[in-house]
Amino acid sequence: MRTALALLACLTLLLSPAPAPADGPQATYVLRVPAPVGEPAQRLLALGYDVVEQRDGADLFVIGDAHTADRLRADGFQSTVETTRPPSHQAPRSLDDATYYGGYRTVTAHLAHLDDVAAKHPELATVVDYGDSWRKTQGDGGHDLKAVCITRKAPGDCALSPTAPKPRLFVMGQLHAREITTGDLAWRFIDDLVGSELTAMLDTLEVWVVPIANPDGVDIVESGGDTPVLHRKNAQGTCSSGPRGVDLNRNAGSHWGEIGSSPNKCSEVYRGPRADSEVETQALESLWRKLYRDTRAPGDTAAATPDTTGAVISMHSYGNYVLFPWGWSTQKTGNDAALRKMAGDMAALSGFTAGQPGEVLYNAAGATDDWVYDDLGVPSFVWEIGASSGTCGGFLPPFSCQQDVHWPKVRPMLVSAMKAAAKPY
Structure with a gap:
């Protein structure tokens, strides 16, 4: 095939x-x-x-x-x-629907899910509002930007402080709106953390999950109902000959404006007018700075210190890759051996391919994983989840593929990341 x-x-x-x-x-x-x-x-x-x-x-x-x-x-x-x-003429979803395209949850359903988990498991889960989407800042609908912190709560846990007592794993989905697999896997991970043997690991670990990092963009995707719109970017801006918005994975201020991004507002990889211009990017970076100590000196070759804790994973689709910095270059980071080992360990559990983006795909600057490592020294990864062929491949696999194909591969990778977060280097 x-x-x-x-x-x-x-x-x-x-x-x-x-x-x-x-x-x-x-x-x-x-x-x-x-x-x-x-x-x-x-x-x-x-x-x-x-x-x-x-x-x-x-x-x-x-x-x-x-x-x-x-x-x-x-x-x-x-x-x-x-x-x-061929073009489809199916009707879009109703605004009251909690799901679309066979079972994928809407943004509203995802945010309600976070509140529901916190209400049912107050000893484990805390919901944090870390900002507003662009449309909400304009008074034009939009959403709160929300994360959930999940841990066996003790004093100091889930505080917005880089000196919190436990190491932290951060996982997010749908930074690129059309990559709907990733939001569903985030939902499943949250439920697993509060309802399985993984809960025991929360005595010594905090897990932060942002299931929908680009809610305005996902609103556009889900507006198509059974024919989701393949929208990648956020909703800020206009374009007469292509999709509106800024690519949030080209907007981060690590080597912003360099290779693999575009100044063209209609490009799918439009980087925005300046580094960190988007409210969604700013909110994520502010949250990460509150969650993690900065353990890396400036410079592209400096290494983070051995006492660095935590890890950040941005789930994308598709391609079956585990990618790690640098993305703007094939130059090696100061922690290349450790990052390569972590990526290899995770990839081996799923049959994915591990490497720097420029080794296995192409270089691209302004990505969030580069920013996390560049600014804070924390190990950061992009997972490209899903094959390109077969029934469960591509951007929009049938909903049943999440339970039957993607979750069985991704869950062991998440567990591996949980175990590595205490001492990644």
């Missing part, structure tokens, strides 16, 4: 929340583009194409419309049509 066939079953009617053209909904295409690691791959990203975070040998994959192949040709890239998804 060819690498991107799963996208035939999971791609949506639109690539952005903008209204369809007057002649009706358009088909979605997945194009296979020869772009080896290095200059060709980086040039493809720099041109602003919607490049899927998946590689098949020398080829990358681009999501587009009927005109994308012509644009690629004009830019010097050959392409072949891998799959075509």
Whole structure:
């Protein structure tokens, strides 16, 4: 089966929340583009194409419309049509729905779930409001940005202080809104922490979970109901020829504005007008600074100290990778051996591939995992969850795939991260 066939079953009617053209909904295409690691791959990203975070040998994959192949040709890239998804005319979900697309939970349901877990397990769970989404700051709907701290509570636990007594594992989902697998896995992890043998590990560990890091973007995704909108970015800004918003995983202030990002507002990897410009980025960085000690001196080659504790994991999809800093370069960090070992241990449990982004995919600057390590010295990882082929591959696998395929692979990785958080280096 060819690498991107799963996208035939999971791609949506639109690539952005903008209204369809007057002649009706358009088909979605997945194009296979020869772009080896290095200059060709980086040039493809720099041109602003919607490049899927998946590689098949020398080829990358681009999501587009009927005109994308012509644009690629004009830019010097050959392409072949891998799959075509005809437009759908299914009705969007009702605003009262708690689920969409067969069982995936809405943003409202996720936030209610955090409150419900805290109410049922007050000895374990504390909900923390760490900011507001962009739309909420504008008085245009939006959401609170919420995390849940889960631990066997003792004095000092869940405090917004880097000197808290226990090491901390931080896990977040749906920073890229369309990666709906990750929000569901965060939901499952929360329930597992308060209702299984994992609870015993909370005597000596805090786990922080942000199930939806980009709620405005997820609002756009879920608005399609049974045909979710493939929206990646947040909701800030406008664009007449592509998706609105800023890529929150290109906006962080570690080597911001460099390789693998775009100044084009309509690009899927639009980095924003300046480093840390987005309220969602600012809120996450502020929260991390309150949760973790800074144990790394400035400079790209400085190492964090051996007494560093904790870890941060940002779950994405898809590709079956465990990625670690640096993402802006294939230059090694000062803690490369330890990061490589942690990534390898996690990847081995799931059959994933571990490596720096530039080793296995492409380089990209301004990512949150680079910021966490750069600013604080804390080990940080991106997990790209899900295969590119098969029934459960792609951005939008059937809901049953979460329980049957993805959770059995990701749970052991989460347990590995929990065990490593006390002394990662």
